[in-house]
Amino acid sequence: xxxxxxxxxxxxxxxxxxxxxxxxxxxxxxxxxxxxxxxxxxxxxxxxxxxxxxxxxxxxxxxxxxxxxxxxxxxxxxxxxxxxxxxxxxxxxxxxxxxxxxxxxxxxxxxxxxxxxxxxxxxxxxxxxxxxxxxxxxxxxxxxxxxxxxxxxxxxxxxxxxxxxxxxxxxxxxxxxxxxxxxxxxxxxxxxxxxxxxxxxxxxxxxxxxxxxxxxxxxxxxxxxxxxxxxxxxxxxxxxxxxxxxxxxxxxxxxxxxxxxxxxxxxxxxxxxxxxxxxxxxxxxxxxxxxxxxxxxxxxxxxxxxxxxxxxxxxxxxxxxxxxxxxxxxxxxxxxxxxxxxxxxxxxxxxxxxxxxxx
Amino acid sequence: xxxxxxxxxxxxxxxxxxxxxxxxxxxxxxxxxxxxxxxxxxxxxxxxxxxxxxxxxxxxxxxxxxxxxxxxxxxxxxxxxxxxxxxxxxxxxxxxxxxxxxxxxxxxxxxxxxxxxxxxxxxxxxxxxxxxxxxxxxxxxxxxxxxxxxxxxxxxxxxxxxxxxxxxxxxxxxxxxxxxxxxxxxxxxxxxxxxxxxxxxxxxxxxxxxxxxxxxxxxxxxxxxxxxxxxxxxxxxxxxxxxxxxxxxxxxxxxxxxxxxxxxxxxxxxxxxxxxxxxxxxxxxxxxxxxxxxxxxxxxxxxxxxxxxxxxxxxxxxxxxxxxxxxxxxxxxxxxxxxxxxxxxxxxxxxxxxxxxxx
DNA sequence: ATGAAAGCGCTAACAC
DNA sequence: GTGTTAGCGCTTTCAT
Numbered sequence: 001x002x003x004x005x006x007x008x009x010x011x012x013x014x015x016x017x018x019x020x021x022x023x024x025x026x027x028x029x030x031x032x033x034x035x036x037x038x039x040x041x042x043x044x045x046x047x048x049x050x051x052x053x054x055x056x057x058x059x060x061x062x063x064x065x066x067x068x069x070x071x072x073x074x075x076x077x078x079x080x081x082x083x084x085x086x087x088x089x090x091x092x093x094x095x096x097x098x099x100x101x102x103x104x105x106x107x108x109x110x111x112x113x114x115x116x117x118x119x120x121x122x123x124x125x126x127x128x129x130x131x132x133x134x135x136x137x138x139x140x141x142x143x144x145x146x147x148x149x150x151x152x153x154x155x156x157x158x159x160x161x162x163x164x165x166x167x168x169x170x171x172x173x174x175x176x177x178x179x180x181x182x183x184x185x186x187x188x189x190x191x192x193x194x195x196x197x198x199x200x201x202x203x204x205x206x207x208x209x210x211x212x213x214x215x216x217x218x219x220x221x222x223x224x225x226x227x228x229x230x231x232x233x234x235x236x237x238x239x240x241x242x243x244x245x246x247x248x249x250x251x252x253x254x255x256x257x258x259x260x261x262x263x264x265x266x267x268x269x270x271x272x273x274x275x276x277x278x279x280x281x282x283x284x285x286x287x288x289x290x291x292x293x294x295x296x297x298x299x300x301x302x303x304x305x306x307x308x309x310x311x312x313x314x315x316x317x318x319x320x321x322x323x324x325x326x327x328x329x330x331x332x333x334x335x336x337x338x339x340x341x342x343x344x345x346x347x348x349x350x351x352x353x354x355x356x357x358x359x
Numbered sequence: 360x361x362x363x364x365x366x367x368x369x370x371x372x373x374x375x376x377x378x379x380x381x382x383x384x385x386x387x388x389x390x391x392x393x394x395x396x397x398x399x400x401x402x403x404x405x406x407x408x409x410x411x412x413x414x415x416x417x418x419x420x421x422x423x424x425x426x427x428x429x430x431x432x433x434x435x436x437x438x439x440x441x442x443x444x445x446x447x448x449x450x451x452x453x454x455x456x457x458x459x460x461x462x463x464x465x466x467x468x469x470x471x472x473x474x475x476x477x478x479x480x481x482x483x484x485x486x487x488x489x490x491x492x493x494x495x496x497x498x499x500x501x502x503x504x505x506x507x508x509x510x511x512x513x514x515x516x517x518x519x520x521x522x523x524x525x526x527x528x529x530x531x532x533x534x535x536x537x538x539x540x541x542x543x544x545x546x547x548x549x550x551x552x553x554x555x556x557x558x559x560x561x562x563x564x565x566x567x568x569x570x571x572x573x574x575x576x577x578x579x580x581x582x583x584x585x586x587x588x589x590x591x592x593x594x595x596x597x598x599x600x601x602x603x604x605x606x607x608x609x610x611x612x613x614x615x616x617x618x619x620x621x622x623x624x625x626x627x628x629x630x631x632x633x634x635x636x637x638x639x640x641x642x643x644x645x646x647x648x649x650x651x652x653x654x655x656x657x658x659x660x661x662x663x664x665x666x667x668x669x670x671x672x673x674x675x676x677x678x679x680x681x682x683x684x685x686x687x688x689x690x691x692x693x694x695x696x697x698x699x700x701x702x703x704x705x706x707x708x709x710x711x712x713x714x715x716x717x718x
Numbered sequence: 719a720t721g722a723a724a725g726c727g728c729t730a731a732c733a734c
Numbered sequence: 735g736t737g738t739t740a741g742c743g744c745t746t747t748c749a750t
């Protein structure tokens with residue numbers, strides 16, 4: 001049987017409200033003697049508050065709903081982790097729901113979250129419903145992370161794909177390249193367009209010509225599409241000496257195409273990807289890439305939500321720029337892991353595991 | 360202002376309890392007229408139950424706590440997804456907490472979960488505390504998934520590493536190999552030992568000799584360790600023609616060592632890994648590997664927990680065997696993705712995304 | 719500074 | 735089959 005306030009009150013010789021005032025960290029004035037006695041006995045009895053009862057009174061639950069496409073998808077875990085790390089600091093926990101890229105599921109998930117005792121909702125999905133009636137009626141604080149809209153939306157956090165693409169070009173130019181090609185992702189996708197625009201913008205800013213045949217279109221976001229697109233580019237009389245690809249898998253496909261043509265990466269073609277997925281550190285050559293800053297986006301979204309919960313006015317869309325990770329595919333020495341690779345918080349955490357082989 | 364049972368009762372002309380009986384899907388008898396009227400008005404008013412209030416009465420919350428090492432670690436997301444898919448069917452959601460491989464954090468997470476309104480806890484961590492006083496006192500249902508203990512433990516789900524290793528050997532033998540080497544993971548790790556035992560057992564069962572110099576020890580679970588170990592093996596006067604590695608990264612390191620020695624995988628050395636991490640599908644050659652069946656383990660753990668919640672007796676430890684995924688590193692044709700690769704539920708879900716470029 | 723009283727929204731026990 | 739009554743554990747008036 002769990003210990004209640006009543007139990008503590010009886011044992012300490014005070015009334016329930018007084019005990020509550022002490023144990024709920026209320027700002028209400030309580031005598032020092034009482035406070036000490038009560039804290040002492042609460043500890044001794046092993047009191048833990050019943051959060052359901054507290055929620056019923058306060059209409060706060062300390063729980064935030066997080067809607068992801070699929071926790072298994074490449075970006076979701078790190079995004080969630082960013083959210084958690086911020087929320088934990090404020091004593092919130094989060095309920096994670098998958099919408100599986102399915103609008104119907106998403107709608108029912110929203111309704112579920114609205115009735116469930118959550119103080120706010122974070123939409124950590126790539127696409128879908130920009131608008132939901134019940135959600136807006138409910139007045140529940142909510143923010144959007146990673147969701148791409150055609151135009152800026154309040155309380156949302158998005159990646160700066162335009163700026164990221166510029167970083168990639170700057171890096172290649174810094175290495176001395178001027179003949180730089182680009183393989184885009186699926187046409188019409190917001191991130192594909194943004195990255196392409198960033199590429200074109202920075203090429204112009206660097207005073208470099210962009211030949212139309214150096215811009216290719218991949219049929220997908222996968223290795224296969226990148227492979228085929230790079231094959232076409234290599235068949236040109238004068239292929240570029242460097243390539244920026246719209247994501248890591250396309251870049252990897254391009255690398256394979258270069259290798260199959262009997263050429264080498266980075267010596268014959270230097271290649272930069274986008275996203276900094278895990279595989280970038282495992283393939284050969286290790287892939288230079290622009291990070292999709294999901295962790296930071298999660299943090300930003302959580303902070304935004306906390307502000308909303310505390311009654312702040314809706315804020316502007318915030319864009320977050322990822323960093324460039326320089327690795328072998330653009331000529332970093334084989335032995336050198338980038339410093340960032342070493343210092344990832346997650347890597348550090350995992351490393352700890354090596355000291356704890358078995359319980 | 361949310362709609363309460365009282366509101367519905369007033370509007371429908373019934374008492375609160377009657378309305379409750381209808382709307383909480385109680386088995387209590389209610390007249391058909393009343394039921395219809397009440398359901399109608401509830402819908403019209405947009406009634407949604409206050410779960411905090413309900414929990415306070417029923418001492419059930421519909422929430423399960425899931426403790427993971429780190430949601431960002433390789434196996435956690437799929438394990439969590441397995442848990443979610445089962446729990447969702449029974450109208451449970453789950454609260455996910457990271458322990459960061461830190462026993463102190465884990466302890467405080469457990470305490471947090473115990474006071475929080477959760478109906479049960481799933482420990483989805485690799486290692487740590489087998490035992491926690493407060494947890495056992497609390498009597499809260501809990502099960503262990505993926506946690507490796509030196510001996511079988513009730514209500515736990517573990518991977519069948521021994522059996523998985525046998526699958527790897529059987530596959531290589533089936534391809535005609537008899538000179539088969541093994542590179543183990545860090546000595547002393549439960550999974551390393553199990554996989555080694557499975558390897559030795561199956562080699563013996565197949566009547567094959569195991570030369571001691573064909574068994575190597577990697578210094579870590581990473582590419583670097585696998586690379587170094589394979590280099591040593593390749594320096595032997597008579598290296599094996601096939602290799603089983605204790606995990607995918609070690610296998611990948613071994614592949615790189617073979618390639619750097621001017622040999623080819625799978626023609627000169629066929630290689631099988633373990634875990635079936637994402638990278639197995641992206642590297643060249645694609646990696647044949649034994650799956651770590653985390654999704655199924657998550658499902659099993661969730662089912663176990665539901666049984667516990669419904670008062671079932673503690674059950675035996677259950678071992679789950681992963682499947683073998685045959686890919687290029689043991690000779691599958693380059694163009695063939697294995698059928699399983701195509702049919703992964705997650706892949707299917709992700710594929711849907713391609714039809715939903717932007718909202 | 720402390721206690722008495724009230725009530726959050728819901729369900730379970732008991733009457734009729 | 736329905737309504738009345740009570741109470742889950744907590745916080746918040748409002749007295750004192």
